[in-house]
Amino acid sequence: MAHTPTKSLKPAEPYLVVHLVYSFGHGGLQTLVAECIDRLPAAEYRHAVVCLTEKTDNSLIVGRVDTAFYELCKPPGNDVSTHVKLWKLFRQLRPAILHTYNVGTLEYSLTAALAGIPVRIHAEHGRDSIEIDGQHARYNLLRRLLIPIVDAYVPVSSDLAHWLRDTIGVPERQISSVMNGVDLMRYSPALPVNAAGPFWIGTVGRADRIKNHVGLLDSFQLLLERFPRPQHDLRLAIVGDGPMLGVLRELVASRGLSDRVWLPGARGDVAEVMRGFSVFVLPSLSEATPVVILEAMASGLPVVATCVGGVPDVVLEDETGLLVAPSDPKGFADAIAAYVLNDEMRRRHGAAGRARSEAAYSINATIEGYASLYSYHLDRKLKGSYRSARAARG
Numbered sequence: 001m002a003h004t005p006t007k008s009l010k011p012a013e014p015y016l017v018v019h020l021v022y023s024f025g026h027g028g029l030q031t032l033v034a035e036c037i038d039r040l041p042a043a044e045y046r047h048a049v050v051c052l053t054e055k056t057d058n059s060l061i062v063g064r065v066d067t068a069f070y071e072l073c074k075p076p077g078n079d080v081s082t083h084v085k086l087w088k089l090f091r092q093l094r095p096a097i098l099h100t101y102n103v104g105t106l107e108y109s110l111t112a113a114l115a116g117i118p119v120r121i122h123a124e125h126g127r128d129s130i131e132i133d134g135q136h137a138r139y140n141l142l143r144r145l146l147i148p149i150v151d152a153y154v155p156v157s158s159d160l161a162h163w164l165r166d167t168i169g170v171p172e173r174q175i176s177s178v179m180n181g182v183d184l185m186r187y188s189p190a191l192p193v194n195a196a197g198p199f200w201i202g203t204v205g206r207a208d209r210i211k212n213h214v215g216l217l218d219s220f221q222l223l224l225e226r227f228p229r230p231q232h233d234l235r236l237a238i239v240g241d242g243p244m245l246g247v248l249r250e251l252v253a254s255r256g257l258s259d260r261v262w263l264p265g266a267r268g269d270v271a272e273v274m275r276g277f278s279v280f281v282l283p284s285l286s287e288a289t290p291v292v293i294l295e296a297m298a299s300g301l302p303v304v305a306t307c308v309g310g311v312p313d314v315v316l317e318d319e320t321g322l323l324v325a326p327s328d329p330k331g332f333a334d335a336i337a338a339y340v341l342n343d344e345m346r347r348r349h350g351a352a353g354r355a356r357s358e359a360a361y362s363i364n365a366t367i368e369g370y371a372s373l374y375s376y377h378l379d380r381k382l383k384g385s386y387r388s389a390r391a392a393r394g
Contacts, residue, residue, distance in 0.1 A: 014046045015096035015378060018117075020086075022104040023053045024069070025241070026266045027206060028291030029101055029125045032180060032366070038063045039367045045374070048093060052082065052105060083111045090115035096382075097374060101125060103139045109149045118381040121373065122146075123154040123178075124164065126288035126309065132210060133286070134163050143168045151377050152176045157289040157310025176373050181366035182294040182357060189300025189354055190275035198233040201336055202277035204270055204292050205284075207242030212283040212306075214244075217251060217261070218329035219283070219336065224260070226333070227340060234260065234340070239273060241266040274299045279339045279346060285326050287311050294361045297353030302346050304335045314361075320353035 017040075019033050037047045047067045052074040070089060074082045086108055090098070097119040098112040109120045131139055143164075153170050154177070155161040161177050164170040201220065205211050220236045227234055238248065238261065245265060252261045267273055274280070280296035282305040289310040296303055297314070303321030305311050315321040322335040339346040 014042065014044055015374075016093060017045055017047050017097040017099055017374070018090070018093060018095040019047060019049045020098060020100045020105045020108055021049065021051055022102065024049060024051050026268070026270075028180070031291055032125075033101070034062045035181075035183070035363050036367060036370055037067055039363070040371055040374075044371075048095070050086070050089065083108065086111050087115050090117055096378060097121060099123065102128075103131070103142065104128075106142060106146060106150075109146050113149050119374070119377045120150050121152045121154060121377070122150045123156065124160050124288070125156050125180075126160075126290075127286050128208070128210060134167060140168055143170075147171070147174065150174065151381070152373060154178050154373070155288070156180050158313055159310045160288050178366060178369035178373065179361065180289045180291050180294060181361050181363035182291065182298045183363050184298050184358060186271050187274065187295045187298035187357075188271075189350070198235045199278045199340055200235050200237055200276055201279055201281055202237040202239070202274065203281050203283070204239040204274070204295075205282070205290075206240050207238070207245040207248060209244060210285050211240075211244075212285050212327070213238055213248055214251065215327060215329050215332070216281065216283045217248070217255070217257070219333040220261070221255065221257070222330060222333040223336060223340070226337060232340070235262065236260060237262045237264075237273070237277065239264055239267055239270065270295070271299070274301065277301055279304060279336060281332070281336065282306065282311070283324075283326075283332055284308060284311075289314060294357055297361070298357040300350040300354045302339055302349035303353065304332065304339070306332075316352075316356065318349075320349055320356055 021033065024030050033049065047064065048070065049067060050070045050072065052072050054071045054073060072082055072085050090112055095117055098109065098117045100106055100109055100122045102125055106122055109122060112120050127134060130136060147170055153164050153175050155164055155175065156179060161175055164175055165172060203216065207213060223234055245263065249263050252258055252263065274296060280301040280303050282290060282293060284306055285308065287309040293303055293305060293311065293314055297320060303315050305315050305321060305323060306326040307323040308326055312323060315323060317323050322338065324331045324335050
């Protein structure tokens with residue numbers, strides 16, 4: 001049975017939301033967490049971020065200086081001591097909401113319930129390389145067992161929403177979709193330039209097997225054969241850190257591509273870097289609604305991506321980009337080649353992507369979705385005291 005907090009929140013005190021993540025660095029999920037922290041009304045919510053493993057200096061992307069970060073330094077595998085540490089931390093902080101992200105943090109919803117946290121929300125932002133197809137038996141059993149503990153499962157794509165309902169068995173009433181959004185001021189198209197330069201094929205994302213960067217290198221080599229120098233100057237940028245970065249750098253060197261492929265690791269100036277791309281590509285084997293695609297569209301870039309997960313909901317075929325079957329290097333190369341050969345189409349699809357991001361993927365709509373979700377469950381679990389507290393704050 002869940003324990004109630006030892007001390008009630010004062011009506012005028014903002015509710016504390018604890019965001020539980022596996023780690024905190026650069027990435028679409030972490031960007032969204034930072035946006036929620038910075039944009040949700042400060043008079044109603046304050047925040048803490050708990051990292052099961054560790055944070056990096058990239059946690060500085062959070063603007064609110066009153067946000068506390070905690071690192072639990074969890075070792076690999078199952079670890080009972082992490083549950084004990086979290087239970088003690090939850091009892092110390094007394095949050096009103098625990099917001100967990102992806103399957104690596106889901107089990108701690110039970111810890112939160114035992115610590116007396118009234119609202120438990122779990123967001124599914126996509127899968128890792130261990131469960132590409134969403135059929136991992138142990139992970140899915142965990143999701144099913146915790147359905148009675150979690151107040152709301154939040155998928156960020158229609159594909160994930162259907163999977164939660166049909167494969168996991170989450171009741172429709174517990175599924176609350178909130179689509180990812182992007183800061184349309186930060187991510188904006190580059191100013192037109194007349195000077196000719198390299199044609200930059202760019203991607204941003206964690207260097208992980210699921211992102212299929214090796215397949216992207218295969219596609220790039222096919223393009224170099226098709227568009228040789230000096231008539232063409234094709235370059236490839238793979239921006240992001242992760243376990244595959246060293247492997248990719250070795251592969252680039254062994255293939256003699258070091259003068260054509262840029263692998264800078266993580267960057268804090270992704271918006272500026274994107275404005276230097278000619279086309280954005282995402283060859284992933286699995287995705288939900290990738291924030292990075294929304295950022296690319298907002299930057300006025302056409303997108304070539306694999307037709308997986310929620311990507312087809314975002315990238316409109318032959319309107320804002322081109323979609324390719326996964327694990328098809330030649331097909332992926334052919335799609336990129338279409339933009340190399342047709343600059344007018346490249347510009348037209350980029351402009352359409354910017355317009356679509358303005359119409360459907362503003363970060364403001366995402367924040368409104370989470371604000372509504374939080375308020376609904378606080379009101380439901382605290383029996384109307386959330387409305388009274390809001391009224392007291394004026």
